[in-house]
Amino acid sequence: MINIQYNQNPQEIKLREKSKRPPFKWAGGKDxxxxxxxxxxxxxxxxxxTFVDCFAGSSCVSRWVRKNYPEAQIIINDKCLELIDMFRFMQAPTWSYFKRELEVHFLKYANLSVADRKKYYYEQRDIYALQPGLLSPVQQAATLYYLLITGFNGIWQTSQNFNYRYATSAGLQTMNPNGSGFDMNRIKEFSDFISTVALTSDDFEDTGVYASPSTWFYADPPYRCSFSRYNSAGEFTDVDQTRLTEFLNTCADKGAFCTL
Ligand SMILES: C[S@@+](CC[C@H](N)C(=O)[O-])C[C@H]1O[C@@H](n2cnc3c(N)ncnc32)[C@H](O)[C@@H]1O
Known part of the structure; x- marks a missing residue:
């Protein structure tokens, strides 16, 4: 058993490595x-x-934790199934397939005019959201990644008309195809990190199975009064906010260290 406590003297923490920004934007991301x-x-x-990122989003906080506690078991959880599926395909066993599919999108982007990039974006978004059966699971994952980096401001919007999958409008499509958003080395670094964690796409309460005196829970829920529907995770209401407080109290009673 370990005794986890807030650090009283943060200057003395030896930071093993500063965080690197995640390769895609995420609403509410803490990068x-x-x-x-x-x-x-x-x-x-x-x-x-054990570190449990109950509402992981871009997972940048888990990435800091991996840098600072290299031996920790990290659980990345987010109720948005499409996001977690994308991470799953970025893990080592399927990375090369994911990369190949992503390169197809990057090549298209590099060779199209801005107007045609927009057209391509909307084609891909509509296939991803409305006809996912046309894509293999790894193609779906790579297409979602492409949409996240070229969509409007990295925001994930959904609506019933898009099967609650992905409805965001195109971004400017003027990003440099050799720029950091398309840097495969940077994406590979993220893949290396995500390959070291366990992934779950459950409601936050289900992560309670990890509660113990050697576990650190981190909860960064959707903000109150933010989009009523964040992504396919659905609404996060005031009832959920109360449920979260009770959940963290229960975990703390079991000796876990909880940060909200
Ligand atoms: C504020 S964002 C987290 C941002 C993250 N810390 C980062 O730095 O990128 C909140 C996340 O909660 C997820 N979410 C919403 N409802 C959830 C639930 N009931 N259980 C688990 N995750 C949920 C959303 O999909 C969203 O990714």
Whole structure:
């Protein structure tokens, strides 16, 4: 058993490596918050055994944790099944297939005019959302990744008309095809990281199975009064916010370290 506590003197934490920004944007993503979290004593001094990212989104917080606690078991959970499926195909056993499919999209992007890139985006979005059966599972994962980096401001919108899958409009389509968004080395680094974690796409309460005195739960739920429907995870109501508080109290009663 370990005794996890807030760090009282954050200056003394030896940061093993600063965070790298995730290769795609995510609404509510904490990628710019690393320094603030660190100075607020977010990182416990003790080595932790298990870290549970209950609402992982871009998973950038888990990435900080991996850098700072290389031995920890990390559980990345998000109720958005399409996101977790995309991460699954980015893991080592299927990375080369994912990469090949993504390169097809990148090549198209590089060779099209801005107007044709827009057309291509909408074609791909409509296939992904409305006719997913035309794509293999790995093609779906790579197409979603492509849509996330070329869609409007990295925002994930859904609606009934798009089967609650993905409805975001096209972004400007003026990004440099040799720029950082398309940098395969950067995406591979993310793949290397995601290959070291366990993935689940459950409601946050189901992660309670990991509650123990050596577990650190991190909860970054959808904000109150944000989009009523975030993505396929559905609405997160005030009843859910209360449910979350009770859930974390129960985990804390079992000795877990909980951060909200
Ligand atoms: C504020 S975002 C998390 C951002 C993340 N920390 C990051 O840095 O990218 C909230 C996430 O909660 C997920 N979510 C919504 N309802 C959920 C639920 N009941 N259980 C688990 N995840 C849920 C959404 O899909 C969304 O990715």
């Amino acid at each position: 710019r918050m690393f320094k603030r979290y660190h100075l607020a004593g977010f990182f416990p001094e003790a080595e932790i055994e």
